[in-house]
Amino acid sequence: MFKKYTFALLLALCAIGSYAQTKPVIIPPYLHIQGDSVQGKQLIASLNDLLSQLSKPNKENTLVLKDALPETSALLDEMRNMTDGKGADKKDIYPCYLTNAAMLDSASYLIQLAYMGVTNSVPVLRAAFTFTAQKAEGRFYFSSPLKSNTRGWKLKSDGSFSFYYSTALNLDKVNIYVKKAREFDKRLHAPVYQTQIYLCNNLPNAMRLLGIDYKLDYNGYGQSNLSAFENNIDLSLTGREVNDPAALDLHDLWHSRLHRAVSVAVINKPLDEASAYLYGGSWGISWPEIFKRFKSYMGDNKDWLTAFNDNKNFGVNQQYHLYVSYVINALIVQQLEKDKGFAAVIELISCGKKEADNENYFKALEKITGITKANFNNRVGKLVEAEAKK
Incomplete structure (x- = not known):
């Protein structure tokens, strides 16, 4: 039997379920929720509880169906910060609306949410999501519909x-x-x-x-x-x-x-990218082909340190980019693995997040490889020549 909830009643139900959420989901007056009133309260309360925990790590969200955690985690990652626009003055400008709660059987629903607002007098749909809700022990637990x-x-x-x-x-x-x-x-x-x-x-x-x-x-x-x-x-x-x-x-x-x-917290992104060039290529282009294009782009330029710092893109366009410093680092990584083994490569890659002046990078580079800013052109030049002869 269909139950039609009025706007005022459902707002009250939201308030009951939003003890941990300052901005509960908005229920439009046209929304229909099948099932008895107790189940309707449980569904809205559980939904608000799920949304109130979006700031937590996904595995700690108590309203996620645990058997579906991987795919639901991917979905929750996409739902974060959807109430906000770009800029510090654009907080909470896209309220969350419950647009559909379709009963699939006596204990499960298909839930649809939309984050909508008005920007410069123009209605804007920020995002819309679908997931399923499954009842267990008086609450509803939510999951991505990927498996179904x-x-x-x-x-x-x-x-x-x-x-x-x-x-x-x-x-x-x-x-x-x-x-x-x-x-x-x-x-x-x-x-x-x-x-x-x-x-x-x-x-x-x-x-x-x-x-x-x-x-x-x-x-x-x-x-x-x-x-x-x-x-x-x-x-x-x-x-x-x-x-x-x-x-x-x-x-x-x-x-x-x-x-x-390796913990992402300690990985140096340029070195991560460089090793990816070396071991996996990029955009379907193999490492030998990347190096060939790099060599052609550099021409007679032998100022490797300046080229490293400038880090120009020599790819076909910005989307399919290839960067000079990544190739230079790939050559260093390749030689380092040959000389000292892969453990030394991991030590270099783990020198920390990229800094504006690359201070941590050059400090680790000197310690592990002996390459400094003073001898950079000479050492890298030899690596380029050796690779070109292969």
Whole structure:
């Protein structure tokens, strides 16, 4: 039997459930919620409790369905700060509305939220999300609809790797990806964990499957990935056609495997990018081809220190960028691994976040490799010459 709640009544119910939330979800007057009044109260209270905990780590959110933590974590990451616009004066300008609460069975609902506001007298949809709510012990627990949205998909398993797909699968590419991941893990002495990859063909499809109906940040974008790491599961939704050179990208794979073995808090991003060039290429371009393009771009310029500091982009455009300093660092990493082993590479990569003057980088570089600003041109020049002869 359908129950129609009036606007005033549902606002009161929101207040009951928002003890930990200063701005409860707004219930429009047209909204219908099936079920009895007690269940309606439980649903609204649980929803507000979920939203009030968005600032917590996702695994600590007590209203997340634990069996669906990885995919729900990816969805919650996308929901953070959606009430805010850009700028310190744009806080809480996109209130959260409950736009749908469709009963699926006696104990579960499909929930849809929209963050909407007005900017310069123009209505703006900031974001919209869909997730499911499952009742247990007098409360509702929430999850991404990813598993239900991909229930009919095929599965390709290889040890700890699982690939979910609905269209033709490029097995050669999948096999290369798994082989490379295992090589990276061995090199990194990485912990054992599960890898789940959903091949979604494009970003809008990946968003829809996860529960992102719309997000202003992604307006106009057709290709990208969504991911999360929870419950010892590395989850990724690949928003590119599987035969796209950037799909199942070995460059991104290096970042992913490195970040499971080394704390992101100590990783130097330029060195992370440099090692990704070396071990995985970039934009589907191999390391030898990247170096060839770099060498052509540099021409007769031998001032490697200035080039390193200027860090110009020599890619085809800003989107498909390739940076000079990353290639130089890749040459240093390659020689360091040859001379001292991979443990020394990890020590260098872990020199800390990039600083404006690269002080921590040059300090670690001198300690581990003996390269200083004074001998940089000479040492890097020799690395460039050696690589060019290969």
